[in-house]
Amino acid sequence: MSAATPGSPFGYASKRIGNNGDLGWVEYLLLGVSAATSGPLSVPEGVVPSASLCSFRDLLNEYTVAVRRMTCQALELMAEGLGMDDRDAFTRLVLHKESDSMLRVNHYPPRPELKLLQQQQQHGGGGRVTGFGEHTDPQIISVLRSNATSGLEIALRDGAWVSVPPDQTSFFVNVGDALQLVGEGGRSRYREFTWREYKASAYRTKLAANRLCHFETTS
Template sequence: MVVLNSSPALNKSAIFSGVPAIRLSEPGSDSLLVRACEDLGFFKVTDHGIPMELIAKLEEEAMKFFASPEEEKELSGRKLANPFGYGSKCIGSNGDVGWVEYLLMPVTSEPFSMAFLMQPSASSFRSALNEYISAVRKLACQILELMAQGLGIEQTDVLSKLALDEESDSMLRLNHYPPCLMLQEQNGFLTGFGEHTDPQIISVLRSNNTAGLEISLRDGSWVSVLPDQEAFFVNVGDSLQVLTNGKFRSVRHRVLANGWESRVSMIYFAGPPPGEKLAPLPEAMEEGEQSQYREFTWREYKSCAYKTPLGDNRLDLFHK
């Protein structure tokens, strides 16, 4: 059962105007990225090079998919390997729920293909996914290389190579938060996706022109982030917090649904290979600085993350 939220703190989060906006081609963007990751763990990038036409095309195709009959979406989802595919309301296997439906798919080095998308009627969806995944993965790697450069790491691909590895555990998630009709007369909001941090390295987010995303500031307060049709938003994930020994902050965030507008978001999660050992990078640490985390593999951390409730602080289990 999905429960309506009536908390004033949840319904009336202040609009946040302090999201760092970074033009990737400008001199000094590497330093600005590092500062944003240290201060907030969240920023937006412009001058990203991804055509607006491509973004609009994938949003259109995603809406077509989510508008199809429930049985058709579920059948299509079952053709994918668990835990990937179509899902609705349930988020994970630990009792978390939200006013959301989604399509979750792996990203590989090969052109994207899913059994149900091989049908001629879905060829435009498949084509849009392939083009978008290629473009957003390139953008993620550009951002990761600028981060390494800003940290003063000589090997600037030390982070991006994790996302480009043939065994990289990266994913694309399409989320749809439909209008909740029972909210229209109550002027309220509903938890679309509960508060959490992303376990991967970074998440690159694009949404349609509908509000709902909120982030938690260092003082624990929640603020609303307005969409920006010219930008991509980027979250620092748990893995990057570990790799930087806590210098970069993995930001807690959530999404609220409403009674009037559909929200569609497309999130690329840049993940390392399953066997990759995660520990603070020596190059990112000061002389004499002690590691805050014990070494663990991405497979170990992912297993832990998906066995715990959505809002848990999973990194607590890996602190020294």
């Protein structure tokens, strides 16, 4: 299994998040997801599939197809709630053959003892250890499954952070940067830009940065 790299973000990585020095108390597996296919994932050349490998692949495909179906239903309801004439506008983006859909599995190890944290801070280790750190999601939406683990927090408009109770029977839906459409009065808040432009800009910034400010209109 290869580690995630700036040129190819997929694979396994830990602690280092992004390309600009962001660190977290986390390890994760990032897998690319084909947009429209529900068939089995291809086996790399030279790899002989085993029963366990096929079982994992089958389960992954089954899970991905089910979550994608739920995601499309949620996007159709969002389009309807926004008063859009085309109810399938967001769904077509998700199902497009060049869709940038992905599956991330995060694992947050137990926090170190407070004494260790204090020692790190005394030696220039910075502030508190966080899991993934403050950030916004770039996608249209992110669908999260928390299992029974707490730790997810969201920032309110006044800057205060509140904890989201875990719920292993539900999914959380986060609105990403790509779905911020208009400002006050229905005026377009951003100039037109491509997904490629956005990602190129995002890769140059830290997680907590406002990635959309570079595309805001001045009028």
